Amino acid sequence: MIKPERLQKGDTIGIIAPAGPPDQEKLQQAIPFFESLGLKVKVGQHINEIHGYLAGTDQQRLEDFRTMIADPVIKAIFFARGGYGTGRIVSSLDYESIRKNPKIIWGYSDITYLHTAIRQQTGLVTFHGPMVASDIGKEAFDDFTAEMFLQLFEPATYVYSEKVSSLHVITPGNSTGMLVGGNLSLIVSTLGTPFEIDTNGKLLLLEDIGEEPYRVDGMLNQLKLAGKLEEVTGVILGDFADTEPTLKHSLTMDQVFSDYLSKLNCPVLCGFKIGHCFPHFAVPLGVEAELSADTKTLTIQAGVN
Incomplete structure (x- = not known):
């Protein structure tokens, strides 16, 4: 496990968009928040690019990420928004450079793919937290x-x-166990790839948005059949936003969770405000944590040195 160094007032942070194109007005509205924390802000060269549903071509998005990692002035990288696209670039990242230049990496949703790949390739602790433009x-x-x-x-x-x-x-x-996971649909999309999530002995965090109960059912079933659920030491269910069923007949989300998780031999708790919600409880991924059903608590180690 590699923890990045803590931020200091006066540090410079970078903002890039490795997935979908951010709302530029909301991006600019967010920058004063970082300045209020005493930080300087540098945005990626291609932050304004649009390539269909992507924030620029794969090469442009990769270039911004590589530049921020290599720049010794940049102490943390925050992502402008999620959407879709990080899975397209993970195989081209320079993981050795990331390992040699450990920095705070912060985001969620589609960034789950990056969190998983970076942690498993480098051991770096990253942060599941609100996006710049979209939050x-x-x-x-x-x-x-x-x-x-x-x-x-x-x-x-x-x-x-x-x-x-x-x-x-x-x-x-x-x-207890290492806290891993994030967005359910992105976790499922890692299965069968070189970046397939390792849940063995881990506390698994799951959240999502816009997925009906039958869709969540299918994804949990895929995790189950892949052996990922039987390996965990606990499950933390975050926010599942905008999940009202459109089917005439549907199981509830609670029924789906019960079907797949109630028979696990480990604690499973739901209701955490982690995900596409406000308030949004940001957590480090890759650190040791303790989940207690007795006290209804999740205790998480510090993510920075």
Whole structure:
């Protein structure tokens, strides 16, 4: 495990778009937030590019990522938005350069593919947290979510409890393990690739948006058949937003979760405000964590040195 160095006031951070093209107005509206933290901001050369549903060609998006990794002035990389596209570039990343230049890497949703690939290729701890344009640039961006960025400046153990949101126990128990995962559909898309997620002995975080119960059912079934669920030491169910069924007859999301997770021999809790939601509890991935159904808490080690 490699932890990046903490941020200091006066540091420069980079903003790039490795997936879909960001809303440029919201991107500009978000930059003052970083400046309020005492940081300087540098945006990627191709941040304004649009190539269909991508923020520039694969080569342009790769170039921005490589440039930010190689630049010693850049201490952290934040992603402008998700959407789709990171899976197209992971096989072309220079993982040795990432390992030699460990930096804070922060984002979620489609960035799950990058989180998984980078962690498994380099051991670097990365951060599952709000995007620049699609979250920080919104009016709904709240103080609690903003405070989660402070973990980048001072190493601290974070505890998620019912003080944040109500939690429901699907399967009892207490366990520890490395926290991994993120967006369910992106995790499933790694299966059968060189970047297939390793869940053995891990605490698995799952969240998603816009997926109906039957779609989540299919993805959990794929994880089950791939042996990924039987390997975990615990499951943390984050926010599943915009998941109302359009089918005339449908199982509820709770029924789907129960079908696949209630018989696991490890703790499973749902209701975490992690994902496409506000407030958004940002977490480091690749650190040790403890999930307790007894106390309804998730305790997470610091993600920076």
